[in-house]
Amino acid sequence: MVATSLEIFIFSVIAGVFGALLGLGGGIIVIPALTLLLGVDIRYAIGASIVSVIATSSGAAVAYVRDNITNLRIGMFLEIATTLGAITGAYIAGLISSKYLYIIFGLVLLYSALAMLKKRKEELPQNVISHPLAKKLNLEGSYFDKVLNKEVKYKVAGVYEAFGTMYLAGILSGLLGIGSGVFKVLAMDLFMKLPMKVSTATSNFMIGVTAAASAGVYLMRGTINPEIAGPVAIGVLLGATLGTKIMERLKNTTIRKIFIPVLIYISVQMLIKGLGV
Template identity: 45%
Template sequence: MSLVHSPVLMFLVSIIAGFIGAMSGMGGGIVLIPALTLVGIPIKHAIAISIVSVIATSSGAASAYVRDGVTNLKIGMFLEMFTIVGAIVGAAVTIASGDAFLFIAFGLVLLFSWGTLFVRKHSDDHYDRPSDRITEWLEHHGSYHDYAAGKTITYRGRRAWLGGPCMFGAGFIAGLLGIGAGALKVLILDLAMGLPPKVSTTTSNLIIGVTALAGTSVYIAAGYVDPGLAAPVILGVVPGALIGTRLLRRLSNLAIRNFFLVVLFLLGIEMLLRGFGLFGG
């Protein structure tokens, strides 16, 4: 197993992965791991490097979202209790697993997350409905100013009792595969907990950083984190994601985004095929 790779190559691969991750809305890790395995990094090392870089991309983005006052800190901090335990368990399972299982799991999660991009979330003008007692007790409510709509939106969360345990699952996937698993988290916040889309995406982002840290700690303890490889990856993914996010906001033509969605779909298939030993190594 040769881990000697050019940091310049790692940097270039990562900047592209961060860019595609942001442009497609899927997150850096989900592109990074297939890309790293394609340049010859063993999948467990790729997962470990990716989850370290997820802390950076998540924290950087969360900083801006939290300052804008859209992220709901209480909902995030409540759900973190579940995701971090899930991430620790997930990372431990990865360390004990064979590579084929990880390729297949990765392919399936990638394709599932890909599918969720097309499920347009429920759009609801009545986010301020009375909630259940547990959710009320947990103080899962808030408001934010929506500049596009030009109004302040007040909302109340729902079904925290369902959202919490589901988040254990999202954390498990994040720890298992070294990704943010943002698509799953947003799905839970949106469908189970009934939050407005902007609150879902930004709160999911906040949770991702702490969840990735829990996973990272297990990978570090197991000796899978190579700082010499992680450094150029982090230095690549962060600006890649920044450029991608900025460009996405200005882009009126969705053709480029659709192109990246096709690329992601193919990456998912490729990971599955490798898991079944039908493609590559």
């Protein structure tokens, strides 16, 4: 072991906060921290990250569902595609070398950062036209925003586009162990036109199911090391609980401002690692 359990635990708490805050799962911090800073092999880091994603979802989902920010109908509807994708991605991962995993991970994050940059000033979606299927499935909803101090009602667009993107999100989850929250949030934010907080909360609910679908494959492959996954799970769970309290008191625009630099920095670091620069 290159890293100590305490070091892994500390980074995992930070990962849990950001994971719950941004709806990305703990993997966005856990994988770069374990591989780039603590010297853990990326395959074991991905295995631990799968566990961290489940822990993030468990810690965040309770609070978001209780406060009605999570849209359960959208989450369960889109989870059909992500679960199938996660199983596909987990099997593909065993056929790809580590350097390609670094590069794929970096490109995914960089794309996400650029997409968020375009919407950094948008607090709530405007002029949204409801998709017929969204009305039929009763996917639209509302929640009380503590920052705006009002009930926010929202419509749902782009159902088909979001569903297709979710299959890709599931494949990325199985490949990279990140819960693919980046694409989940983006699909709901860009295609379905949901408020950022609803996208984040619903993503947190979904990522645990997606990760659990591929966790068995990693366990059978022997890449989930208890010495790494144990402190990761505990740290991420504590961090996620704290992250939910913080998120509810932030504006949507503030969440994006935190989101963008984190993604850009990590994407660059992972690309450098993958390219061997």
